[in-house]
Amino acid sequence: MENVSIGSNMMDVDTSYRSNNNFNKENLTPLNSPTKSILHQSPTSTPYKNSRFQQPLTPTPVTNANRNLHDNINQLQPPTKYKLSPDEFYKKANNPKTKRLASVAQLYFLDYYCDMFDYVINRRERTNFVEQKLLTDPNFANDLQRQQLEWKNYIGRERALLRKRRLKPKHKDFQMITQVGQGGYGQVFLARKKDTREICALKILNKKLLVKLDETRHVLTERDILTNTRSEWLVKLLYAFQDPEKVFLAMEFVPGGDFRTLLNNTGYLIPPHARFYISEMFAAVNSLHELGFTHRDLKPENFLIDSKGHIKLTDFGLAAGTVSNDRIESMRIKLRDLEDLDNYQVPSRLMTERQKIFKQSQGHHNLANSIVGSPDYMALEVLEGKNYDFTIDYWSLGCMLFEALCGYPPFSGSKQEETYYNLKHWKTALRRPQTKDGRYVFSDRTWNLIIKLIASPNQRLRNFKQVQQLAYFGDIKDWDKLRERTPPFTPQLDNEEDAGYFDDFEDEEMMMKYKDVFARQEENEQLLEKSGVRKIKQNNFIGFTFKHKSNPNNKFGNEINLLNIGNSQRSRLDPLATLY
Amino acid sequence: MALLQNFNTHSLRSTRGFNLKQTSPISSPNPIHNSVLPQTSNNQNQNPYQTINLQPSTSTQQVSTHKDIRNYAEQTLGSDNALIQAVKLPRDEDLNEWLAIHVVDFYNQINMLYGTITEFCSPKTCPRMIATEEYEYLWQESNTNNHTDLNNSISSPKRPISLPACEYIENLMNWVQNFFDNDNIFPSKIGSPFPHQFPTLVKTIFKRLFRIYAHIYCHHFHEISELGLQSHLNTSLKHYVLFANEFQLISQKDYGPLEDLVDTMLNK
Numbered sequence: 001m002e003n004v005s006i007g008s009n010m011m012d013v014d015t016s017y018r019s020n021n022n023f024n025k026e027n028l029t030p031l032n033s034p035t036k037s038i039l040h041q042s043p044t045s046t047p048y049k050n051s052r053f054q055q056p057l058t059p060t061p062v063t064n065a066n067r068n069l070h071d072n073i074n075q076l077q078p079p080t081k082y083k084l085s086p087d088e089f090y091k092k093a094n095n096p097k098t099k100r101l102a103s104v105a106q107l108y109f110l111d112y113y114c115d116m117f118d119y120v121i122n123r124r125e126r127t128n129f130v131e132q133k134l135l136t137d138p139n140f141a142n143d144l145q146r147q148q149l150e151w152k153n154y155i156g157r158e159r160a161l162l163r164k165r166r167l168k169p170k171h172k173d174f175q176m177i178t179q180v181g182q183g184g185y186g187q188v189f190l191a192r193k194k195d196t197r198e199i200c201a202l203k204i205l206n207k208k209l210l211v212k213l214d215e216t217r218h219v220l221t222e223r224d225i226l227t228n229t230r231s232e233w234l235v236k237l238l239y240a241f242q243d244p245e246k247v248f249l250a251m252e253f254v255p256g257g258d259f260r261t262l263l264n265n266t267g268y269l270i271p272p273h274a275r276f277y278i279s280e281m282f283a284a285v286n287s288l289h290e291l292g293f294t295h296r297d298l299k300p301e302n303f304l305i306d307s308k309g310h311i312k313l314t315d316f317g318l319a320a321g322t323v324s325n326d327r328i329e330s331m332r333i334k335l336r337d338l339e340d341l342d343n344y345q346v347p348s349r350l351m352t353e354r355q356k357i358f359k360q361s362q363g364h365h366n367l368a369n370s371i372v373g374s375p376d377y378m379a380l381e382v383l384e385g386k387n388y389d390f391t392i393d394y395w396s397l398g399c400m401l402f403e404a405l406c407g408y409p410p411f412s413g414s415k416q417e418e419t420y421y422n423l424k425h426w427k428t429a430l431r432r433p434q435t436k437d438g439r440y441v442f443s444d445r446t447w448n449l450i451i452k453l454i455a456s457p458n459q460r461l462r463n464f465k466q467v468q469q470l471a472y473f474g475d476i477k478d479w480d481k482l483r484e485r486t487p488p489f490t491p492q493l494d495n496e497e498d499a500g501y502f503d504d505f506e507d508e509e510m511m512m513k514y515k516d517v518f519a520r521q522e523e524n525e526q527l528l529e530k531s532g533v534r535k536i537k538q539n540n541f542i543g544f545t546f547k548h549k550s551n552p553n554n555k556f557g558n559e560i561n562l563l564n565i566g567n568s569q570r571s572r573l574d575p576l577a578t579l580y
Numbered sequence: 581m582a583l584l585q586n587f588n589t590h591s592l593r594s595t596r597g598f599n600l601k602q603t604s605p606i607s608s609p610n611p612i613h614n615s616v617l618p619q620t621s622n623n624q625n626q627n628p629y630q631t632i633n634l635q636p637s638t639s640t641q642q643v644s645t646h647k648d649i650r651n652y653a654e655q656t657l658g659s660d661n662a663l664i665q666a667v668k669l670p671r672d673e674d675l676n677e678w679l680a681i682h683v684v685d686f687y688n689q690i691n692m693l694y695g696t697i698t699e700f701c702s703p704k705t706c707p708r709m710i711a712t713e714e715y716e717y718l719w720q721e722s723n724t725n726n727h728t729d730l731n732n733s734i735s736s737p738k739r740p741i742s743l744p745a746c747e748y749i750e751n752l753m754n755w756v757q758n759f760f761d762n763d764n765i766f767p768s769k770i771g772s773p774f775p776h777q778f779p780t781l782v783k784t785i786f787k788r789l790f791r792i793y794a795h796i797y798c799h800h801f802h803e804i805s806e807l808g809l810q811s812h813l814n815t816s817l818k819h820y821v822l823f824a825n826e827f828q829l830i831s832q833k834d835y836g837p838l839e840d841l842v843d844t845m846l847n848k
Contacts, residue, residue: 069814072841076712076798084700092699093806101696102807108692109812110646112685117653120666124657127671155672160770162673166681167768542695545688 100220104543107227119165123158130154164195168545169239171248174202177497179505182514185209185524186246190253190499193239199496200238203249207242207541209524219247220541221293222315226251227546229291232483233284235304235314240546247541254312256305256491257501259400263300267355268407271446273488277303278401279473280311283482285397286464288313289390297328298396299377300403305501309487328382331375335383338420347413347422351406351433351441358408361415374416375423376409381457383423391460394467398453406433406441410454430454445471663815667823675827676774679782680766682823687756687785689816690792693809694749697796700803706745711794712837719743719751745795752792756785786820786829793817794838818845 084092092098130151134140140147174191181188186205193200210216226237226249239250256262259277263269269277281303288295295302295313304312348354379395381388403409410430411422422429430451433441442450449472452461461467468479476482491501505511511518653662669678694701709717718740743751759765765775775781796804796813804813821842824830835842 068844069841072838072844073797073801075840076837077801078712078799084705089700089803089806093803095699098696098699098807101692102809105692105696105807105809105812109689109815110649112689113646113815114649116666116685117649117662121653121656123670151672158670159674159677162677162681163768163770166684166766542698543692 096217100224101543104224108543126154126158169193169241169248169250169547171204171243171246174200174250176202178499180499180502182505182518182521185213185215185521190497190502191250192497193250198238199253200250201253203251205247205249206525207245207247208528210247212528213524216541219249220544223249223544223546225288225291225293229287231287231291233280233287233311233313235312236548237546238548240544242541242544244540247544251314252312253496254304254306254314255493255496255498255501256307256309258301259303259305259311260300261501262305262489263404263407269404269488271405271443274401274404275472275475276485276488277311277404278397279476279479280482281313281397281400282464282467283479284311284313285393289393289464294390295393295396296382297378298393298400300400305487305489305491307491307493309490310483328378331378332383332385335375335420335424338417338424341417341421344418344421347411347429347431349431349434351435354412354433355407357414358412361412374419376412376419378423380423380426388457391457391462394453394461395455398450401446401453402450405446410450426454445474448472663819663822667819667826669826676778679779679827680774683782683785683789684760684766686789686816686820686823687753687760689820690789691753693796693804693813693816694792696807696809697800697803698746700800701746701749701795703744703746706795706799708742709745709748709791709795711791711798715794715836716742717748717791719748745799749792749795752788756789759785783829786824787834790820790824790830790834790838791836793820794836797841798837814845817841821845 134147134150140150173194174189175194177190177192179187180190180201181203186203186209189202189204191200191202192198205219210219223237223240226234227240230236235254236252237249238252239248241248259281268274284303285295285298302313302315304314306312375383377396377399379388379392382392399409399411411419411426413419413422432447435441440447449470452459452470461470467473468476493500503514650662653666657665667682669675709719711717719742720740721738759781763769763772765778765781767774793813793816797817801810801813804810817838821830821835822845825846832839
């Protein structure tokens with residue numbers, strides 16, 4: 001019976017106690033214990049005060065209770081307080097991993113206690129409600145047996161709720177419906193959470209690969225951004241969890257496919273439609289910027305169309321800002337090693353010609369490029385390894401607006417090298433498209449926007465406000481009400497499990513275009529195998545698990561919204577206090 | 581009109597398209613009605629195909645500050661210490677169920693707290709699992725999986741060994757996690773019972789997890805403070821000991837070096 005083996009042999013296996021004074025009773029405080037008699041130096045003067053790492057802690061009035069706590073903690077401190085020199089300490093404290101964990105922990109405790117008290121308070125209200133009903137409702141009041149039965153039922157429901165709250169989401173809680181995406185690290189499935197019936201896009205990533213390729217941070221960034229926001233412009237995270245091999249991100253399923261698919265289906269958009277989408281894209285990207293992240297690698301594939309036809313931004317894995325990732329790195333190298341092209345010609349102004357070249361050169365889906373790395377939408381300064389800021393995302397949006405209106409991105413060439421070359425010489429390569437009879441395809445105000453987005457950093461629009469003020473967006477009266485407008489297209493969906501706007505992974509022909517992606521995944525997996533038998537030790541990502549607040553398991557019948565208190569200023573925390 | 585012309589030219593998905601809305605102020609003049617589905621109206625509430633992204637976001641609560649939460653909780657629970665109220669077993673609730681969710685929650689809190697200081701707790705900085713110089717916790721490998729090797733299982737138990745704090749804590753967390761993952765001990769199906777030794781196991785887990793608090797308080801409090809997490813640590817410990825006290829899970833002697841601190845927290 002390995003299962004219920006909590007017999008005595010498993011108890012107290014590690015409880016031996018040893019002290020220098022040869023005390024052998026477990027955890028007994030020795031008499032004359034130095035911890036009791038010697039007061040060490042007070043830790044109130046924090047050792048790393050006035051550091052750049054954190055604002056110095058403000059002195060807070062020490063209440064009696066706190067003073068006791070304070071004394072207790074003081075007594076515990078070892079005589080040599082610092083194991084690390086301040087320099088070493090700050091190096092470690094400032095590393096992104098520690099910083100992330102500290103802020104994740106802050107959020108975790110805030111969420112936890114919010115949730116916990118919400119539960120306790122709600123439960124009391126439910127109990128009172130049921131009790132009142134049983135006492136006053138004539139159906140129960142006069143029938144003791146029924147009363148008891150009903151109470152028992154209620155308690156059973158409470159117990160079930162408690163059990164559900166205890167459980168972490170697991171892979172097997174999800175029923176896979178169909179695959180909707182494939183990448184180098186894993187797959188995305190349309191799935192349904194069995195108990196709550198929620199539909200989601202379940203992203204499954206190979207943990208060892210992430211660790212090996214140093215992509216962990218990207219996944220964690222994505223998870224952190226997603227848990228930190230309630231913006232309707234960003235795809236919501238419903239659950240995040242892990243097992244020893246994989247990490248799982250269950251995200252809101254956005255059924256209308258991506259903007260790439262829309263462009264493929266339409267070729268290009270009429271100007272009012274293009275304006276509809278680009279304004280929503282700006283709003284979406286801006287909400288990411290407001291969270292303090294820069295996307296860096298925006299592509300039409302990153303914008304999804306929701307069931308109503310509005311835009312949502314997804315895939316912020318690269319939004320880490322400082323970490324170089326291999327896609328960008330490989331593009332950098334390519335740009336650096338770019339040689340002069342024979343027979344290079346400045347791209348044609350003629351729209352029809354460029355459309356033809358674009359279609360011939362890359363097909364429509366650009367999938368290969370998302371792996372190999374074509375810099376169609378990427379600002380030059382990123383690839384030159386220069387300093388850059390969040391306005392690099394504006395460059396990308398400029399390229400997408402260009403493409404939405406005429407069917408090819410501004411720097412597309414007949415082969416990839418040409419695209420690199422065009423980007424490198426973007427000032428001459430960026431040309432205002434014309435039709436055969438010499439008319440401009442873009443209106444003046446459109447072109448004026450594009451050249452303020454695809455521009456050198458100092459010429460580029462500097463912030464969202466400047467973007468909004470341009471004549472191109474003159475018709476938009478209220479940027480906060482973008483999502484109330486009627487979208488040009490709404491996806492036609494049969495039901496909520498309809499993944500018709502995503503590629504069919506059962507269709508072999510269709511899978512041809514994923515050839516490179518599969519090859520990449522295989523390559524990655526081989527890399528893992530080659531790295532040898534050395535078992536990567538259990539590597540649980542700390543601060544990963546997440547359940548969304550409105551998850552149906554948190555609800556119990558008539559839900560009462562409890563903590564509807566406005567966002568008041570976050571008060572400074574008393575260094576010795578408890579929060580509750 | 582470019583739109584209509586382009587619609588069916590080279591679509592990857594020929595059976596599909598986007599349904600052009602008649603009422604759209606910016607749609608082109610010739611809406612297509614090629615859908616087999618009824619035209620969806622603009623009224624989102626009538627959409628029978630609601631997906632999750634249509635759910636009103638108003639049902640989610642506003643996460644506010646700890647202060648707001650505390651004020652609200654104390655007001656509502658009618659107490660100046662909401663945590664004391666919160667740990668109490670709700671009327672007629674199954675004790676094991678209540679213990680189970682709390683031991684999981686505290687495990688997660690400790691994991692989170694210790695996780696933030698893993699960079700500062702290495703075999704070099706903390707070569708032994710100690711809490712002050714007076715207390716060292718030794719690890720003893722359990723031999724429960726060794727049913728086949730009779731000799732071995734007779735010759736065990738193995739001698740308790742001294743481990744670096746980080747290894748001890750990792751072992752301990754894995755040891756606890758294995759219980760959580762065991763459906764016969766922490767049942768996941770609604771209605772499955774807990775084993776009868778469950779309360780004893782919870783006591784053991786509580787006693788051992790407490791040692792991690794002890795190590796953090798005695799050897800990493802400054803780091804926790806510098807990271808701005810000291811009130812979270814204090815809250816977590818207070819919650820822990822209030823809960824342990826309510827259900828008699830830890831005996832006084834097991835508080836070891838934190839005895840005074842715990843007494844203060846319990847307001848003794």
